[in-house]
Each structure stands twice: as C-alpha cells, then as structure tokens.
Amino acid sequence: MEYIVQYVKRLFAFSGIALYINLLGMVFTSLLESAVILLFIPMIAYSGIVDLNSGLLSNLDFLTPLLQLPTVWILVVILCFYIVIVGLQNAIHRSVTIRNATIQQSFSRQLRHETYCGLLQANWTFFLGKRRSDLVNLLTSELQRVIGGLNLFVQFVSSILFTLIQIALALWVSPELTLLVLICGVALALLSRGFLHKSKMLGRQTSELSKAYLGGITDQLNGIKDVKSNALEQSRLTWLQRLTEKMMQENLASVKLRMNSQLLYKLSSAVLIALFVFAAFRFFDTRGDQLLLVVLIFGRLWPRFLGIQSNLEQMSASVPAFKALHEIQQQYDSAAELPSLLQSAHSQNELLSMRTGMELQNVSFRYDPHSETPTLQDINLFLPVNRMTAIVGRSGAGKSTLVDLLLGLIRPDSGCILLDQEPLSIEQHLAIRRSISYVAQEPFLYNMSIRDNLMMVRPDATEEQLWEALAFSSSDDFVRNLPQAIDTIIGDRGIRLSGGERQRLVLARAMIRQPSILILDEATSALDTENERKIQEAIDRLKGSMTVIVVAHRLSTIRHADQVVVIENGQLVQKGTFADLASENGGVFAQLLKHQEEAVPC
Numbered sequence: 001m002e003y004i005v006q007y008v009k010r011l012f013a014f015s016g017i018a019l020y021i022n023l024l025g026m027v028f029t030s031l032l033e034s035a036v037i038l039l040f041i042p043m044i045a046y047s048g049i050v051d052l053n054s055g056l057l058s059n060l061d062f063l064t065p066l067l068q069l070p071t072v073w074i075l076v077v078i079l080c081f082y083i084v085i086v087g088l089q090n091a092i093h094r095s096v097t098i099r100n101a102t103i104q105q106s107f108s109r110q111l112r113h114e115t116y117c118g119l120l121q122a123n124w125t126f127f128l129g130k131r132r133s134d135l136v137n138l139l140t141s142e143l144q145r146v147i148g149g150l151n152l153f154v155q156f157v158s159s160i161l162f163t164l165i166q167i168a169l170a171l172w173v174s175p176e177l178t179l180l181v182l183i184c185g186v187a188l189a190l191l192s193r194g195f196l197h198k199s200k201m202l203g204r205q206t207s208e209l210s211k212a213y214l215g216g217i218t219d220q221l222n223g224i225k226d227v228k229s230n231a232l233e234q235s236r237l238t239w240l241q242r243l244t245e246k247m248m249q250e251n252l253a254s255v256k257l258r259m260n261s262q263l264l265y266k267l268s269s270a271v272l273i274a275l276f277v278f279a280a281f282r283f284f285d286t287r288g289d290q291l292l293l294v295v296l297i298f299g300r301l302w303p304r305f306l307g308i309q310s311n312l313e314q315m316s317a318s319v320p321a322f323k324a325l326h327e328i329q330q331q332y333d334s335a336a337e338l339p340s341l342l343q344s345a346h347s348q349n350e351l352l353s354m355r356t357g358m359e360l361q362n363v364s365f366r367y368d369p370h371s372e373t374p375t376l377q378d379i380n381l382f383l384p385v386n387r388m389t390a391i392v393g394r395s396g397a398g399k400s401t402l403v404d405l406l407l408g409l410i411r412p413d414s415g416c417i418l419l420d421q422e423p424l425s426i427e428q429h430l431a432i433r434r435s436i437s438y439v440a441q442e443p444f445l446y447n448m449s450i451r452d453n454l455m456m457v458r459p460d461a462t463e464e465q466l467w468e469a470l471a472f473s474s475s476d477d478f479v480r481n482l483p484q485a486i487d488t489i490i491g492d493r494g495i496r497l498s499g500g501e502r503q504r505l506v507l508a509r510a511m512i513r514q515p516s517i518l519i520l521d522e523a524t525s526a527l528d529t530e531n532e533r534k535i536q537e538a539i540d541r542l543k544g545s546m547t548v549i550v551v552a553h554r555l556s557t558i559r560h561a562d563q564v565v566v567i568e569n570g571q572l573v574q575k576g577t578f579a580d581l582a583s584e585n586g587g588v589f590a591q592l593l594k595h596q597e598e599a600v601p602c
C-alpha cells in the first residue's frame with residue numbers, strides 16, 4: 001500500500017486545493033442524499049405506515065409542525081423539497097465528476113510525460129538491461145492501471161467520508177443498533193483480509209501475464225517473416241493458447257474472488273438482519289416501527305461496507321502496477337544521463353567543437369561486471385580531428401562497443417576518454433554527441449515520408465540540401481523513382497525498402513545534419529559493391545573537413561583511411577596505414593585481407 005500512498009501524495013500535491021474542494025463536494029452530495037432518505041420518513045408517516053407520535057422518531061420532532069398543515073400541502077412541501085434536494089445533489093455531483101475527470105486527466109498526462117521523459121533521459125546501459133516490450137507495457141497498461149488505482153483511491157476516500165456521515169446519522173437515530181452494526185462490520189472486515197491479500201497476488205499475475213503477452217506478441221510480429229518462413233505458426237499459436245488460458249484463469253479467479261467476498265457480505269447481512277429481527281421479537285418487546293428502523297439502518301450501512309471492501313480489493317489488485325512504475329522511476333532516475341538534458345533549451349544549441357582530436361587512454365569495459373574477460377581491454381587510441389580512422393576486426397571483436405564508448409553511450413570501467421587532451425565530462429560528452437552523426441548497422445527509419453525522416457534531424461533543411469544528402473549516399477536515383485519521390489511514406493504503412501536502400505537513406509539522414517564527426521558502424525554492409533564504392537568515394541572527399549570514424553565491413557573500402565586500427569578479442573592489436581598493415585606479414589589485418597580477397601577475388 002505504501003506505493004499507492006506515494007502516488008496519492010503526489011496527486012494531492014499536483015492538484016492542490018481542487019481535490020480537497022472535490023472531496024468536500026462529495027461529502028456534501030452524500031449529505032444531500034441522506035437528506036433525501038430523511039424525507040422518506042415524513043413521507044412514510046404521511047402514508048400512515050409509521051406513527052410519528054409513537055416516540056420512536058422523537059429525534060425528528062422538528063417535523064411535527066409540518067403535520068399541522070393540510071394533507072395536500074404536506075405532500076406538496078415534501079415533494080418540492082425532494083425535487084430541490086435531488087436537483088442540487090445531482091448538479092453538485094455533475095460538477096464534482098467533471099472536476100475529478102479534469103484532475104485525473106491532467107495528472108495522468110503529467111505522469112505519462114514524466115515517465116517518458118525519465119526514460120528518454122536514462123543512459124544506454126539502462127536500456128541494455130531492459131526488454132523494450134516491458135517498457136511499452138509499463139507506458140501503456142501499467143500506467144493505465146496506476147491511473148485507475150488513483151481514481152479508485154479518490155473514490156475510496158469519498159466512500160469513507162460518505163460512510164462516516166451515514167454512521168453519524170445512524171448514530172443519531174439509533175446509537176445501540178448502529179454500534180452493533182459497526183461491530184459486525186469491523187469483524188467482517190477483519191475476516192475478509194484474506195481477500196485483499198489474494199487480490200494483490202492476482203494483480204501481480206495480471207502484471208506478469210500482460211508483460212509476457214506484449215513481449216511475445218511484439219517479438220513474433222517483429223519476426224513474422226522468420227515465423228512464416230520456418231513454418232513456426234503452430235508453435236506460436238500453442239504459445240498463445242497457453243498464455244491466454246492462464247490469462248483467462250487469472251481473470252476468472254479475480255471475478256470469483258470479488259463474487260465470494262460480495263457473497264460473504266450479502267449473506268452475512270441477511271443472517272444478521274434475521275438475527276436482529278428474531279432477537280427483537282423474542283427477547284425485547286419490539287414494535288414494528290423499530291424493526292423497520294433495523295432494516296433501514298442495516299440497508300443503508302451494510303452496502304457501504306460492501307462498497308469499501310470491493311474498493312479495497314480493486315486497489316490491492318493495482319498495487320503491483322504502482323510498484324512497477326515506482327521501481328522503473330527509481331531505476332531511470334539513477335540512470336539519468338544529465339538531469340537537465342531535456343530541460344535546458346540553451347544546451348541544445350551549444351555545440352562542442354574539437355580542435356585536436358579525441359583520445360582513449362587505457363580504456364577497459366565489460367558488459368557483465370562479473371565476467372572474467374573484459375569486452376574491451378586497455379585501449380589506447382587517438383582519433384585526430386578531420387581525419388578518417390577505420391576500425392576493423394572480426395565479428396564480436398568489440399568494434400561496436402568501442403563506438404558506443406566514443407558516443408558516450410557507455411562509460412569506461414577504467415581509463416578515460418579525452419577531448420583535446422582534457423578528460424571528457426559527461427556533460428561535454430552529451431554536447432559532443434550533438435556534433436556527431438552516427439549510422440548503425442541496422443538502419444532505423446521512422447514510419448513517415450523520406451522527407452520527414454530527413455527533416456527530423458534538421459527541420460530547416462532546404463530542398464537542395466535534402467537532395468545533396470541523398471546524392472551523397474547515392475540514393476537520389478532510387479528516391480526519384482519512388483511513387484511519390486521524396487514524399488513517399490516508408491515503413492509499415494508505406495513502401496518497403498531493401499536493406500541497402502534503407503542504409504543509404506540513414507546515411508543521407510546522417511549527412512543532412514552536417515556533423516563535424518561522422519561515425520559509421522558497418523553502415524554500408526548491405527550495399528552492393530558499386531553503391532558502396534560510390535559512397536566510399538563521397539566519404540573520401542570529406543577528408544580534411546570532417547572527422548570520420550568508420551567500422552569497415554569490406555576492407556577494400558578503407559584504402560584511403562588516415563589510420564586503420566585492428567581490434568581482436570577486445571584488444572587493439574594493430575594500428576597504422578592500410579599499406580603498413582597490409583604488409584605486416586602474419587598480422588591479423590593481413591589475415592583478414594587475405595580471407596576477403598579469397599572470398600571476393602578482385
């Protein structure tokens with residue numbers, strides 16, 4: 001419950017006085033509702049069922065003058081009162097509901113914004129350890145459950161206040177009977193604690209199942225080609241059947257739980273009423289009007305207890321969602337790259353220029369802190385400004401990890417990264433990231449037009465600049481031939497592109513940003529040799545005006561690099577010009593070159 005309390009506190013802090021006013025409004029409507037009930041007493045009296053002068057309702061003496069009026073007038077007064085009170089009650093109810101919805105919507109918007117902002121600011125390491133679909137699940141269903149839970153809490157508070165008023169009224173009418181009902185209520189609440197516990201457990205299952213469902217479905221739809229081409233449909237369907245079976249069981253268990261607890265309350269209500277009536281007749285010489293009171297008080301109070309119990313059960317079921325949200329918030333808070341990253345508009349425009357170059361000094365890094373061998377070990381490397389550095393090595397050697405270190409996505413475990421001979425702080429690293437264009441091996445394009453994809457990184461780009469960037473990545477020809485040329489939508493809803501075409505567009509996007517550092521991580525691996533050569537020539541022309549770091553896929557493309565470094569098993573084993581390394585007989589580079597030449601005879 002402490003998780004709910006935390007968010008409730010924030011809700012109160014967020015909405016301020018408005019929520020208190022609303023709660024007051026709720027109390028007032030409940031008072032009015034009770035007044036409507038009270039009106040029934042003179043109505044009943046008027047109808048002659050109960051004799052007001054019998055002494056039973058002596059507390060309602062103030063109503064006796066009413067009885068002096070002519071009968072029709074009594075009725076008219078009572079009915080007018082009735083209309084006014086019901087009208088007022090519903091008008092307040094309307095306004096309270098609208099205000100509640102406003103508060104709830106603004107708070108849920110704030111919560112969404114805050115959570116997404118926190119996620120965006122978290123460092124790359126945070127994402128390395130998280131399944132994307134779990135985050136999606138959190139941002140969608142878990143967040144929705146939290147918002148629902150908060151709504152339940154507000155209802156709960158108003159319900160408690162409402163009940164207190166009812167209790168006060170009941171105490172006024174008949175203290176003994178009310179105390180008796182209260183004692184029974186508390187006893188039953190103690191007995192039903194098990195329901196709350198079970199409800200929380202089921203809530204935890206809901207979280208787990210919804211995570212598993214979203215994770216599995218996302219995975220399979222992303223890999224649908226693999227599923228179809230390997231005829232895995234049946235096995236995937238079996239998976240879904242098993243999961244939906246569990247979901248169904250869990251759902252039914254929740255319904256059963258709710259019904260069991262309601263049954264308990266309703267049965268106990270019937271048993272208690274029967275006992276009271278019996279005791280009243282048998283042991284006390286009770287009149288019919290007193291019995292009516294028993295039923296009235298019981299009938300008013302007991303459903304309130306039932307409501308509170310069911311409210312508590314539903315809140316318990318949402319506790320795991322509160323916990324999940326709280327935990328992720330704590331995690332991303334401690335993984336925040338820079339608190340002011342999104343807040344400071346000023347820092348967004350601040351570009352850090354590099355004068356001499358970037359340097360890695362004795363840098364070591366491991367993904368798994370417990371693993372014996374580091375992913376990268378004692379790397380010493382200088383990347384001169386406006387020069388081209390090529391990184392080569394076998395797959396899994398650590399090239400992409402090295403690039404991630406340069407990007408500041410991950411931090412070295414030991415050693416340091418220098419910029420112009422000065423250690424690079426996290427802030428500077430983030431600033432320098434804005435001068436970098438990075439192209440990963442798996443090209444990622446948004447599901448929108450090519451123009452929007454390009455303009456995303458530079459909203460003020462001119463038509464000419466767009467086509468220049470497309471020409472750089474030798475994609476101008478194929479883009480021109482698309483149905484709507486540069487305005488063609490690509491991705492799920494639009495034209496599907498080949499891997500090579502996508503890589504070229506991502507490269508165009510990298511260029512349109514006019515970076516001072518260009519990092520390509522096997523960015524042309526899906527291209528045909530002709531297009532790769534064209535792009536290579538374009539990159540070669542950048543020499544002298546841009547710092548280029550290229551993780552090479554095909555060694556023939558890095559002939560003109562200013563320096564080539566070879567990574568092998570996480571260590572930097574060779575460094576020099578292409579020609580130097582090629583002539584180092586027995587070296588890793590010469591071996592790699594030999595293998596590639598054998599595979600693709602030139």
Ligand SMILES: Nc1ncnc2c1ncn2[C@@H]1O[C@H](COP(=O)(O)OP(=O)(O)O)[C@@H](O)[C@H]1O
Binds near residue numbers: 367402
């Ligand atoms: N997120 C990760 N978590 C754990 N290990 C990783 C992760 N990414 C890469 N590795 C491991 O680190 C090593 C280097 O990977 P990587 O830098 O991607 O190699 P390369 O780019 O040279 O092919 C590999 O053994 C790989 O399995």
Ligand SMILES: [Mg+2]
Binds near residue numbers: 399441522
């Ligand atoms: Mg790689």
